[in-house]
Amino acid sequence: MRRAQRVGASAALALVCSSAFAFGYCRTTTCDPRKESCGPPRGCPTRGIPLFWPSQCVTFSVQEDGSRKRDIPYVNARDTIVEGFLSWRDASCPGGGTPSIDIRIANGDDGVSCARQEYNQDAGNANIWMFLDRRWPYAGSDETLALTTITFNVENGEIYDADVEINSFDKNLTIGNDNIGSDLLSVVTHEAGHFFGLAHSEMSEATMFPSYNPGETKLRTLTADDVSGICDIYPPERVARTDSCVPRHGFSRECGSAQDEDGCSTSPRPARTSGVAGLSALSALAASAIALRLRSRRRRPRRA
Amino acid sequence: MVGVPDSGFSRWEMVAGSKRIVTYTRVRVEETLAGTPSGAELLVRTMGGQVGKIGQVVHGEAVLRPGERSVLFVRPGEDGRLAISGMAQGHYPLRADEKGALRLAASPALARLVQPAGSAVARLSGQTLSVCQRLISEAARP
Numbered sequence: 001m002r003r004a005q006r007v008g009a010s011a012a013l014a015l016v017c018s019s020a021f022a023f024g025y026c027r028t029t030t031c032d033p034r035k036e037s038c039g040p041p042r043g044c045p046t047r048g049i050p051l052f053w054p055s056q057c058v059t060f061s062v063q064e065d066g067s068r069k070r071d072i073p074y075v076n077a078r079d080t081i082v083e084g085f086l087s088w089r090d091a092s093c094p095g096g097g098t099p100s101i102d103i104r105i106a107n108g109d110d111g112v113s114c115a116r117q118e119y120n121q122d123a124g125n126a127n128i129w130m131f132l133d134r135r136w137p138y139a140g141s142d143e144t145l146a147l148t149t150i151t152f153n154v155e156n157g158e159i160y161d162a163d164v165e166i167n168s169f170d171k172n173l174t175i176g177n178d179n180i181g182s183d184l185l186s187v188v189t190h191e192a193g194h195f196f197g198l199a200h201s202e203m204s205e206a207t208m209f210p211s212y213n214p215g216e217t218k219l220r221t222l223t224a225d226d227v228s229g230i231c232d233i234y235p236p237e238r239v240a241r242t243d244s245c246v247p248r249h250g251f252s253r254e255c256g257s258a259q260d261e262d263g264c265s266t267s268p269r270p271a272r273t274s275g276v277a278g279l280s281a282l283s284a285l286a287a288s289a290i291a292l293r294l295r296s297r298r299r300r301p302r303r304a
Numbered sequence: 305m306v307g308v309p310d311s312g313f314s315r316w317e318m319v320a321g322s323k324r325i326v327t328y329t330r331v332r333v334e335e336t337l338a339g340t341p342s343g344a345e346l347l348v349r350t351m352g353g354q355v356g357k358i359g360q361v362v363h364g365e366a367v368l369r370p371g372e373r374s375v376l377f378v379r380p381g382e383d384g385r386l387a388i389s390g391m392a393q394g395h396y397p398l399r400a401d402e403k404g405a406l407r408l409a410a411s412p413a414l415a416r417l418v419q420p421a422g423s424a425v426a427r428l429s430g431q432t433l434s435v436c437q438r439l440i441s442e443a444a445r446p
Binding site for chain 1: 312314319320321322323324325327329350351352353354357358359360361362363364365367368369370372377379380381382387388389390391393394397399409412414423
C-alpha cells in the first residue's frame with residue numbers, strides 16, 4: 001500500500017515537474033521479517049505499520065563526554081548532531097511547508113550521563129546519542145560507523161524511543177571540513193533519518209543509502225528522495241496526537257539502573273522532572289546559540 | 305557456513321551492557337565452509353525483534369528470514385552467544401540467477417559501512433557459491 005502511495009506521489013510530482021522522478025526511500029515498519037514475509041527480498045517492506053513519532057516534537061540528548069578518543073568535546077558533538085537533525089526538520093516538502101516534527105535537546109548545556117542503549121519501560125528515557133570510545137561490542141562489526149535502535153509499539157507504529165551508538169572506538173570520526181576522516185555530520189545525518197523512522201533507501205545518492213566512504217561529505221545534504229521520505233512520515237498538515245515533547249516515561253539523564261539506585265522502585269512511577277526542567281531551561285537560554293538554532297524554525301503553513 | 309534459518313523466539317536480554325530485545329534463530333547447518341561447527345543446528349542471536357507489544361529494530365543488524373538459505377559468518381559474542389559476525393555484513397542470502405546458479409546477495413539489512421574494494425561485502429556479493437567457497441578457503445588458509 002505504501003508503495004502504491006509513493007507511486008502516486010511520484011506521478012503527481014512528475015506532473016508538476018514535467019519530468020519523471022522515482023523514489024527509493026523506505027520507511028521502517030512494524031513488520032518483523034523473522035516471523036513473516038514483509039515484502040520482496042529486496043526493497044521496502046510492504047507490510048506492517050510504518051513507524052513514526054506521534055508527537056509534534058521529539059526530545060533527544062547527547063552523552064556528556066562527547067568522544068574523548070576522537071577529540072570531539074560534548075559541545076561540538078551536540079552541535080553536529082543538531083545540525084544533522086536540522087537538515088531533516090527544515091526540509092522543504094514537495095507540496096510546500098516543512099515536516100511536522102520538531103526537535104528539542106534535553107540538558108543541552110551538559111548532556112546526559114547515561115551512555116547506554118536502553119528503553120526503560122518503568123523509568124525515564126532520553127533518546128541518547130552516544131560515543132563508544134572504549135570498545136565497539138558487536139562481534140566483527142568494526143566497519144560499522146553507527147547503530148540506531150528504534151523501540152516501538154507493534155500495534156500502532158508509534159516510536160517509543162531511539163538511541164544512536166556511534167563507533168568512535170574504531171572509526172576516525174572528524175568534524176569540520178579539514179582532514180576529513182569519517183565525517184561525523186554525514187554519519188549523524190544518516191542516523192537522524194533512522195531516528196525519525198526511515199529505513200535505508202535504494203537510491204545510491206540519497207543520504208539514507210547505506211554506504212559511506214571516508215572523506216566524503218555528500219551525505220550531509222539531503223536529496224529529493226530523503227526529503228520525500230521525511231515529508232511522507234510527517235506531512236506538513238499532520239495533526240500530531242500529542243503536544244508533549246518529553247521522552248516516554250519522562251526524561252532522565254541517568255541510565256535506568258542508576259534511576260533505580262536513586263531509591264525508586266522498579267514499579268511504574270511518574271516521570272522525573274529533571275528533564276522537563278532541562279527543557280524549560282533550554283527554552284530560556286536566549287544566549288545559547290544552540291537553543292536559538294533549535295527554536296528558529298521557519299513559519300509553517302499549519303502547525304500540528 | 306551455508307545454513308537455513310528456521311524458527312526462533314525473541315526476548316529481552318542484556319547485550320554488551322544494554323537491555324535489548326534479541327531474537328534467537330535456529331539455523332540448520334547444511335555445509336561448513338570454514339571453522340569448526342558446533343553441531344548440525346546452531347542457535348544464533350541477532351538484535352531486534354518483538355516481545356509482546358514492544359518491537360525493536362536495529363538498523364544494520366542481520367535479519368534471518370525463515371527458510372532463506374544463506375551464507376552466514378558466525379562467531380561468539382562477548383558473552384559466548386553466537387552472533388552474525390559484522391551483523392548484516394556477515395549475512396548473504398543465496399539467490400538463483402537467471403541460469404539457476406546460486407549467488408550470494410548482500411544482506412537486505414546491510415548497514416552503513418565503509419566499503420573499500422577489498423571488503424568482504426564487496427568481494428562476496430554477486431559471487432557464486434563455489435567462488436565464495438574458494439575465497440573463504442583462501443582467506444582461512446594459514
